[in-house]
Amino acid sequence: MALKRFSDEPAFVLHRYDWSETSLVLEVFTRNHGRIALVAKGVKRPTSQFRPVLLPLQPLHLSWSGDAEVRTLKAAHWQGGHVMPTGEALISGSYLNELLMRLLARDDPHERLFDHFTTAVQLLAEKSDAQQLVLRAFELLLLRDIGLLPDLAHESSTLTELDPEQRYVLGQESGLSPAQEGDSQALTGEQWLDLQSAMDQPAPFIPTLRACAACLQALRLPLRNLLHYHCGVRVFKTRQLMLDVQAMTRQRPPTGLDADVPSEPQPTPTAP
Template sequence: MATRRFSEEPAFVLHRYDWSESSLVLEVFTRHHGRIALVAKGVKRPTSQFRPVLLPLQPLHLSWGGDAEVRTLKSAQWQGGHVMPTGEALLSGCYLNELLMRLLARDDPHAALYDHYTLAVQLLAERADAQQLILRAFELLLLRDIGLLPDLAHEGNTLAALQDGVFYVLGPESGLRVAHGDDAHALSGEQWCSLQIALDEADPLIATLRACVGCQQALQPQLRNLLHYHSGVRVFKTRQLMLDVQAMGRPRASPEAASTNFQTTP
């Protein structure tokens, strides 16, 4: 039986670890094949053509072959289109990579999610003042696309439509429920419905980013609970590193200012 080969597949490197003294195993997110593992033979040698190319948060075209769980990388080319995020935006991009590593099964294609990720990485590089909005929007789309986000326009237990003027909180098992007096991070029915409408738009990342304006602080801990619950971890390593960097007192622009007339670069 001939070995299967795939050529010029759009992909991003999510993670890499040692395979041998000269080789690495790469966890990559591809558009048509989902998350897969590739061995890059000889990539740690100074003369390897792969060394300057196989970087995270860079759009690539990859070719590989093999039928085993870990395939063999044949070629890698930088696709171009945007520069790598830097500084705090680089940490945000690594956080997106950790989410994909923990929540995506191997060989499970998510073409639409790949496109959302591509745009999110581009926006992180271009709009440092909108990082938190970009992260919240991508978290929602990730949970929605892998089937872990409940309907945001209806209560989870009763399936009743959300009511204007009533506040709700999102739980990892029951979905949305009416907020109690001790729920510190509730959102109104109007806000949850706006998020659901945005997720259903033709360009959902930008629409959801805009819908997050004004509610991103209350949304963050609720999405974090869902992500921790479904990934089985108490804290993401990259998020803890982000918090440590922010605790050093680095100033940031407000999310509201960042989202004013928010447009992507042509």
């Protein structure tokens, strides 16, 4: 029986593992096949044509064969369009990779989510001052695409439409519910409705990005708590990496993964 072959599939490398002295197993996110595993044979050799191409946060075209859990990589080409994010943006991009690794099952296609990820990586590479907005927009669209975000136009328990003048909080299990007085993580009904409307657009990333701008600080903790809950972790590895960098340099850069305590402006550290 002939092996299945797939050619020129848009993809990103999310993670990689040692396979042997010369080979790697790659976890990749593809547009039409979802997250899959590929073995890249001989990629560690200095003469390998794959060596300078198979980098994270780079748009690629991949070809592979096989129908087992781990397929065999046959070709890889850089798609072009932007350079790899660097510094803080590289850690932010690695955080997006970690979310996809934790939340996406293998062989489960998410074409729209792939397009959102492509936009997010491009913006991280080109707009270093918009990292927090990019991360919040992607978190919302990721949770919505995989069915973990409640409808933001209605109270979750009663299914009644939100009152634009009232304030609501997003809970891990309860969804949207009326806020208590003084709740710093609450948004007005109008803000939640704007976010839902933005995500309902045919090309939602940029509208969602703009909608996040008005409620950035209040969104950060509810989304983080929701992601921790569904991923089953206390802290993401990439966030811990940023905290470790800050501890070593005694600096607190205002990135999308930064802690919630305000600080004085400091020079931006270089990602390790």
